[in-house]
Amino acid sequence: MKKINSFILAAFAVIALVAAGCSNNESANETKSAKANTAKNVENLPNYRYVDLDSILSKYNLAKDYTEEMLRMQSNMESAAKRHENKIQNFASTVQNKMQNNGYLSEASYRQDEQTFASMQNEAQRNIASLQNNYQAAAMRGHQAVMDSITEFIKDYNKKRGYDAIFQKASTLYINPDLDITDEVVEGLNARYNKVNKK
DSSP: OHHHHHHHHHHHHHHHHHHHHHHHHSOHHHHHHHHHHHHHOGGGSOSEEEEOHHHHHHHOHHHHHHHHHHHHHHHHHHHHHHHHHHHHHHHHHHHHHHHHTTOOSSHHHHHHHHHHHHHHHHHHHHHHHHHHHHHHHHHHHHHHHHHHHHHHHHHHHHHHHOOSEEEEGGGOSOOOGGGBOHHHHHHHHHHHHHHHHHO
C-alpha cells in the first residue's frame, strides 16, 4: 500500500511539473484550450487509467457466480438452522406434554429426555458452526479467486496497452472520466471467463 501511495504521489508530482511547465510557456487561454482538447483526444491523455472495482465485481461473471454460490450456502445454512430449531422445539413440546400428563414413570426417564434435549442442542450448535466455517472459508476462497483473476487479467491487458499505472477509482478524490477503462476490462474478463467455461 505504501508503494502504491508513493507511486501515486510521484505520478501527481510529475503531472504537476508538466502542468507548471505548460503554464509558463502558454497564456491562460491556451492552457484552457489544451485542457479541453485533452479531455476529447485520447492520444493526449496521461499514460495511466483507472477502473471502478465495485462496478467490475457487479458485472464480472466469475464474481456473480461466486455471489450466487454464497447465497446458496447462506440459504442452506438458514434452512439447517430452522430444521434444528423445529426439531428441538418439537422435542421440548413432547417433554412438556409428558410432564403435564404424568407420562414419566420415573425420574430416570425424565433425566434421559433432558440429556437427549441437551445433545440435540449441542449437535445443532456444532452443525451450524461447521456450516458457518465452511461459508467463511468459501467466501475467502471466492474473494481471493476473483481478485487474483482481475489482477492477472489487468497485467495481461496492460502488456498490450503499456500504461504506466492502472488505479482503482476508490483511491482517488477525482480523476478524469475519460481515463476510465472499467467497461473494457469487464468485457475482457467476461470474454476470457466464458471461453474457459466452454472448454
